Amino acid sequence: MSDDTPLTILVADDSDTDRHILETIVARDGHRVLSARDGREAVSVFEEEQPDLVLLDALMPNLDGFGAARRIKALAGESLVPIIFLTSLTDTESLVQCLDAGGDDFLSKPYNRVILQAKIKSFNRMRAMHSTILDQRDQISRHHEHLLQEQTVAKQVFDNIAHSGCLDSNNVKYFLSSLAMFNGDILVAGMRPSGSMMVLLGDFTGHGLPAAVGAIPLASTFYGMVNKGFAVSDILREINHKLKTILPVGIFCCATMVDINFRRQQIRVWNGGLPPGYIRRASGGEPEPITSTHLPLGVLSNQRFKDDMQLYDLAWGDSLYLWSDGIHEARNADGDMFGEDRLKAVFVEDADNSTLFDRILGRVQAFVGEGRRDDDLSLVELRMDRPENVNAVAAEAERRSRSTLSEWTMSFDVLPGSFRHFDPMPLLLTILVEVPGLRQHSGDLYTLLAELYSNALEHGILQLDSDLKSSAEGFTQYYELRQQRLSAISEGLIRIHLQHSTTDEGGILRLRVEDSGPGFAGGARAPALSNDSHAYCGRGLALVEKLCDAVHYLGDGNEVEAVFSWSSDA
Amino acid sequence: MAITSTLSSDGSLLTIYIQGRFDFSSHQDFRASYEGLEKKPERYRVDMQETSYLDSSALGMLLLLRDHAGGDKATIEIRNCSPDVKKILTISNFEQLFDIR
Numbered sequence: 167m168s169d170d171t172p173l174t175i176l177v178a179d180d181s182d183t184d185r186h187i188l189e190t191i192v193a194r195d196g197h198r199v200l201s202a203r204d205g206r207e208a209v210s211v212f213e214e215e216q217p218d219l220v221l222l223d224a225l226m227p228n229l230d231g232f233g234a235a236r237r238i239k240a241l242a243g244e245s246l247v248p249i250i251f252l253t254s255l256t257d258t259e260s261l262v263q264c265l266d267a268g269g270d271d272f273l274s275k276p277y278n279r280v281i282l283q284a285k286i287k288s289f290n291r292m293r294a295m296h297s298t299i300l301d302q303r304d305q306i307s308r309h310h311e312h313l314l315q316e317q318t319v320a321k322q323v324f325d326n327i328a329h330s331g332c333l334d335s336n337n338v339k340y341f342l343s344s345l346a347m348f349n350g351d352i353l354v355a356g357m358r359p360s361g362s363m364m365v366l367l368g369d370f371t372g373h374g375l376p377a378a379v380g381a382i383p384l385a386s387t388f389y390g391m392v393n394k395g396f397a398v399s400d401i402l403r404e405i406n407h408k409l410k411t412i413l414p415v416g417i418f419c420c421a422t423m424v425d426i427n428f429r430r431q432q433i434r435v436w437n438g439g440l441p442p443g444y445i446r447r448a449s450g451g452e453p454e455p456i457t458s459t460h461l462p463l464g465v466l467s468n469q470r471f472k473d474d475m476q477l478y479d480l481a482w483g484d485s486l487y488l489w490s491d492g493i494h495e496a497r498n499a500d501g502d503m504f505g506e507d508r509l510k511a512v513f514v515e516d517a518d519n520s521t522l523f524d525r526i527l528g529r530v531q532a533f534v535g536e537g538r539r540d541d542d543l544s545l546v547e548l549r550m551d552r553p554e555n556v557n558a559v560a561a562e563a564e565r566r567s568r569s570t571l572s573e574w575t576m577s578f579d580v581l582p583g584s585f586r587h588f589d590p591m592p593l594l595l596t597i598l599v600e601v602p603g604l605r606q607h608s609g610d611l612y613t614l615l616a617e618l619y620s621n622a623l624e625h626g627i628l629q630l631d632s633d634l635k636s637s638a639e640g641f642t643q644y645y646e647l648r649q650q651r652l653s654a655i656s657e658g659l660i661r662i663h664l665q666h667s668t669t670d671e672g673g674i675l676r677l678r679v680e681d682s683g684p685g686f687a688g689g690a691r692a693p694a695l696s697n698d699s700h701a702y703c704g705r706g707l708a709l710v711e712k713l714c715d716a717v718h719y720l721g722d723g724n725e726v727e728a729v730f731s732w733s734s735d736a
Numbered sequence: 737m738a739i740t741s742t743l744s745s746d747g748s749l750l751t752i753y754i755q756g757r758f759d760f761s762s763h764q765d766f767r768a769s770y771e772g773l774e775k776k777p778e779r780y781r782v783d784m785q786e787t788s789y790l791d792s793s794a795l796g797m798l799l800l801l802r803d804h805a806g807g808d809k810a811t812i813e814i815r816n817c818s819p820d821v822k823k824i825l826t827i828s829n830f831e832q833l834f835d836i837r
Binding site: 436609612617620641645648702706708709 | 757760763764792796800803819820823828
């Protein structure tokens with residue numbers, strides 16, 4: 167809008183002559199003119215036509231210029247309708263009254279045409295500017311509203327993922343400021359099948375969307391793996407790998423991961439880049455800091471990543487406190503930070519553990535003051551309790567008994583047609599790792615199954631003699647013979663029997679592999695456990711014996727049972 | 737499963753790469769990777785970066801390589817083992833016979 171744009175201008179003057187002169191001046195510059203002979207008429211014309219600018223005589227019958235100006239300004243609302251008073255009054259008080267009533271300027275009679283034109287132009291520029299500002303303001307507020315809507319939706323998605331765990335357990339207290347997610351703070355807690363609780367507090371570098379984006383894969387990886395019973399180190403590695411892969415360099419996640427074993431009264435802590443957490447003993451004393459000994463998640467490649475954890479023995483009622491740097495960096499009105507010393511002082515000043523969480527939070531918020539309450543405060547309290555008192559432990563046991571494989575057996579027969587090409591290991595392993603606590607032992611289980619199966623196949627069914635393997639040529643010959651006999655075989659059976667039951671600590675798996683061969687009692691060789699570290703054979707059963715608790719030979723020696731007991735605390 | 741090998745330019749180091757499962761089915765390929773070289777290398781390296789699993793017959797094959805390379809005088813490095821693979825090597829006390837890292 168240029169300052170030459172034709173406008174609609176209302177001229178209100180009770181003097182016909184004056185009004186006529188004004189109308190002529192204004193119309194000559196190309197503007198459209200509306201007329202009114204008194205204040206009341208001016209207001210009603212304004213209502214009907216919404217002119218862009220108003221020239222208003224101060225003294226008129228039926229509502230004077232001051233009253234009309236007030237009404238017109240009220241009707242105009244937030245759009246800028248400049249009002250220029252036309253007045254023969256010259257005393258200061260009257261002129262001030264014009265502006266007080268809402269006038270933007272005044273023009274003294276007799277009119278100077280050039281000045282009037284200049285003022286119309288100038289107000290027109292102001293109008294344009296005003297309307298631009300209004301447009302931009304509306305745009306900004308629309309964008310802001312949109313952003314808030316998006317954040318609300320994103321937060322719902324995020325909450326559904328992040329809070330699917332056991333943050334509501336009765337041994338956990340936590341505070342995350344309402345939009346902490348967009349400050350990059352994340353807290354997740356889940357129960358492992360063993361009944362230990364895993365908690366991760368993370369603080370992504372940066373703020374806003376880039377920081378929040380990483381939180382979602384972190385949470386979904388965490389919950390996916392914790393529920394299935396993966397080892398802490400595997401979970402840390404997987405999260406590290408995922409973040410390293412998806413986040414741009416420079417964005418990473420400072421985090422503390424805690425594994426709380428209620429039965430053993432132990433916690434294991436991995437701290438990568440977060441401020442030291444504190445252990446508060448129920449018996450009193452200074453808090454013990456757990457300092458960061460690792461780089462944050464998402465910095466190192468998995469090959470260089472370190473997953474070793476610090477182990478602490480806790481008594482019933484001892485608590486662990488974790489926080490992101492939001493507490494240390496919370497500032498008061500003078501710009502001072504809350505800092506480590508003030509935090510420590512809250513611990514020392516009162517021996518009552520039950521109120522400590524609220525006192526820390528209250529102290530930080532009081533320090534910051536009402537007006538500038540910082541948005542990225544995250545505080546967590548984790549209490550070591552008797553497992554029977556922790557409701558998340560009970561809920562996990564309940565879930566496990568309902569939904570997971572605990573007591574079961576299965577029998578699986580491999581028939582001659584399958585000996586040549588079929589490998590039963592992947593199939594059986596898929597079933598075994600469905601037992602949540604067994605997943606972390608999948609490597610050992612694979613070896614156990616594979617060794618017992620190939621023993622049954624090679625010695626039981628194919629009647630191959632390990633003695634052949636005593637030389638390099640024999641070794642080759644052995645496998646050539648294996649191939650030959652395998653292609654000729656048309657009868658026999660290998661039965662794999664799996665039996666699993668749970669114990670307080672974990673569970674016991676019995677793997678029994680039976681073949682239809684004669685067994686060593688029926689003439690085949692007894693299994694030789696090689697003590698000769700240089701022999702090329704005899705290692706299979708030795709491996710099996712080392713990997714499980716007991717090996718039994720049953721039947722005529724054509725049946726081997728390996729007993730594998732596992733503890734989910736590993 | 738695939739077994740490949742490279743010989744250093746001066747012929748002193750043979751590196752054998754084992755991909756996937758290392759078991760009896762790789763026997764021929766594994767043996768072929770070190771036999772039939774014009775000159776016996778001084779050092780051998782078995783790279784297990786890509787090895788997913790190793791069974792007891794593979795242990796036998798590693799010993800065959802060791803004896804081929806000179807038995808107690810052989811210099812054989814085993815590198816980049818996954819934790820599962822390393823566990824099996826350790827249970828069988830192979831770190832006494834090989835340089836495992």
